[in-house]
Amino acid sequence: MTDKIDKRDRAAQFRLRLARAMEERQVSQSALARNIGVDRSTVSQLLTGEGARLPNAHVVGSCASALGVSADWLLSLSDRPESAAELLASSLSMTKAPRALVDERIFEWHKEAAGYKVRYVPATLPDMLKSRAVLEWEYAPHLGRTADQAIGASADRLTWMRSAQSDYEIAMPLFEVDSFARATGYYEGLCPKIRLDQIDHLLEVCEQLYPRLRIYLFDAKRLYSAPVTIFGPLLCVFYAGSHYMAFRDRDRIETFTRHFDTLVREADVTARDFPEHLRQLQAAIPA
16 A cells, blocks of 8 residues: 555554454454453454554554554555465475376366467476487486377377467577577487477477567676566466475566566577577587
8 A cells, every 4th residue: 555644543443443343353452452452442442542643653563463464465566465375375386296297287277378479588498398309318317218109198288288378478598598509507318300490490489489488598697687488467376496486466467577577578599580599509519
């Protein structure tokens, strides 16, 4: 709440909100007095007093804690009665991130955001843009004999994600694509043929889906981003290895949307230039 309130009105609002919180939680004046360490007459005065005088910060904080509401709400500084802990719990969720292709939780988030722009900073090349050979090379050591089954089972979901009526903006550090082309770092040991075929696949997908799919490359020496997906105005999800951290409160979503837009705005390789950058990398791979 940002509107200025007269002291007398704020005091009257405090009394109303205190009474409302006590009624909703079925807390009597005597019980509240015991919880906050004051006489019952003090609570009675808080509820029935007149004038512009508000109780001191300790009493307001004690009442808020005892009734499970926020002190800001009691003082009309917020329209949300939930405590800070409750607000955080409702806006943040932790979900396990299995080492698998397009797990159910991710797929549900994509379906929920159908029609919205999805902004994505992947941890590696995006799974939805990888060739089958790259997926097998990457996931077989972790999934064993079930790798082929998992890749096959995920095909329909990946197709849905590519064909859903959502715009996809993907921002990656330059070194990610360069490392892939050169088979260094994470991609060490990946044979030239698989790399060449993957780039052909990327070029084909970009041609088919542009402008609904736009890929940007930024310089990680100037900019940094943790792996994150922003599902329109609905939520943003950080990948932390073993878990996803999902935020649904508007302020955080807007903050990380601005962060992503900075990656796009300051990208060294734009979506229009991305195919040519791929071709240059491809030309340097020995056949």
